[in-house]
Amino acid sequence: MKIKLCYADRMTESASKIVSSHQVPVPLPECALARAIRAIGDGWTLLILREALCGVERFDAMHDDLGIPRSVLAERLSKLVAEGILEQRPYREPGRRQRNGYVLTEKGRAxxxxxxxxxxxxxxxxxxxxxxxxxxxxxxxxxxxxxxxxxxxxxxxxxxxxxxxxxx
Amino acid sequence: MKIKLCYADRMTESASKIVSSHQVPVPLPECALARAIRAIGDGWTLLILREALCGVERFDAMHDDLGIPRSVLAERLSKLVAEGILEQRPYREPGRRQRNGYVLTEKGRAxxxxxxxxxxxxxxxxxxxxxxxxxxxxxxxxxxxxxxxxxxxxxxxxxxxxxxxxxx
DNA sequence: AACTTGGGTATGAAAAATGGACTCAGGTGA
DNA sequence: TCACCTGAGTCCATTTTTCATACCCAAGTT
Structure with a gap:
C-alpha cells in the first residue's frame, strides 16, 4: 500500500466548487487520521495491538493466538517497536534464560x-x-x-x- | 491475511495459568474487536471510509485523493457495499448520464x-x-x-x- | 459520426503474505 | 560432557495481492 505523499490538483482546482461543508479533500499528509492509518492501519498490526492490550507479551503466544506467520509477526513487532508503540521488556522465568516480551508504551496504550x-x-x-x-x-x-x-x-x-x- | 478460525489449544491448556486478569486469549471468533478488524482493518479500506466520512462520493474523486489503484478501489468499494457499510447512491448531473456514488449507511456512519x-x-x-x-x-x-x-x-x-x- | 468523460476491467510486473524448514542461544537431564 | 529441548526468531520457495498502465463501455456533446 503506497500512500501518496500529496494530493493531485483536485483540491486547488475544485476548492471553489465545494458547496456544502462536506466534500473536503484534506491532503493526506495534513490529515492526522491518514497518518494514523499509515502507522497502524493493517489487519495484522491491529490484531497484534489487541493481543498487547490483552496483556499477551510473548512472540510465541501471539503466534499461537493469531495464527500469523512468524516472519510477518517478527516484521510487525519490530516496526511497532521502531514506532514507539511497543517496547521490549526482558523477563526471565525461574530456571529459564532471559527473553523479551513486548508491551505497550504510553503511546501504544493511548x-x-x-x-x-x-x-x-x-x-x-x-x-x-x-x-x-x-x-x-x-x-x-x-x-x-x-x-x-x-x-x-x-x-x-x-x-x-x-x-x-x-x-x- | 488469513485469520485463523479458532485458537490453538493454548487457551484451554493455559486457562488455569492465567494469574492476573491480563493475558486473556479470547478466541478470535468470539472477539468483537477481531471481527471489526477483519471487516475494515486494512489501510485502503480505512482511507476509503475517511473519504466517505468527508463526503467524497465518487470513484474518480477517491482515486484522485488517495492515489489508490483503480482495481483495488473497485474491489474495496464492492466489499464495503456487500458488507452494508457503504451503499450506492445513483445521481446525475445536469446533462450527464446517471452514475453511482458511494455513501455511508447508518452502519458505516457508526x-x-x-x-x-x-x-x-x-x-x-x-x-x-x-x-x-x-x-x-x-x-x-x-x-x-x-x-x-x-x-x-x-x-x-x-x-x-x-x-x-x-x-x- | 466522431469525440469526451466518468466509471470501471484486464493484464503483466513487482511486492507481500504464507507455511515450513532452519538457526541460535542457553538450560536440562543422563 | 553431550545430546536434547525451547523460545524466539530467520530463511526461502510458493502463492496471493498490489501496482501501474492500458483498455473498455455507455451516454451525452459537437
Missing part, C-alpha cells in the same frame, strides 16, 4: 479508545454474537467510548458530524 | 467514533503537525472521543483498563 470504539461498533453492527472480550476499569465496570463536543456534552449517535478542512 | 479516536491519537502521538481535518458538530464545535465507565463517568487517560475474558 490507542485504547480507538480499539474500544471498534469493539463497540462490531458488537452493535456485525454478526457474531456477543464478544467475550471485556474491557473494564479496575473496579469491574465496562468501558465504552462516547463522542462529545469539546465542551463536554455527550453526543447521541444521531447527531450530525461534519468534516471540514481547516484553512491552511 | 464507525465515526473509531475514526475520531484514531485522529485524536495521531494528533497527540504522531509527528506531522496539526491536522487540517476537523470533525465538528453542526454548530461548529470540535468533536472528540472519551472513554467512560458504563455509568457515565469520564475516565482520564491515566486510568487503568484491564481486558478480561467473559466466561463462555
Amino acid at each position: 490507542l485504547t479508545p480507538a480499539l474500544v470504539a471498534l469493539r463497540e461498533w462490531s458488537e452493535a453492527h456485525l454478526p457474531g454474537g456477543p464478544s467475550r472480550l471485556r474491557l473494564q476499569t479496575a473496579d469491574g465496570q465496562e468501558v465504552v467510548t462516547r463522542l462529545m463536543r469539546a465542551d463536554g456534552v455527550v453526543l447521541d449517535n444521531s447527531s450530525e458530524i461534519v468534516a471540514v478542512a481547516k484553512p491552511e | 464507525l465515526t467514533p473509531a475514526l475520531v479516536a484514531l485522529r485524536e491519537w495521531s494528533e497527540a502521538h504522531l509527528p506531522g503537525g496539526p491536522s487540517r481535518l476537523r470533525l465538528q458538530t453542526a454548530d461548529g464545535q470540535e468533536v472528540v472521543t472519551r472513554l467512560m465507565r458504563a455509568d457515565g463517568v469520564v475516565l482520564d487517560n491515566s486510568s487503568e483498563i484491564v481486558a478480561v475474558a467473559k466466561p463462555e
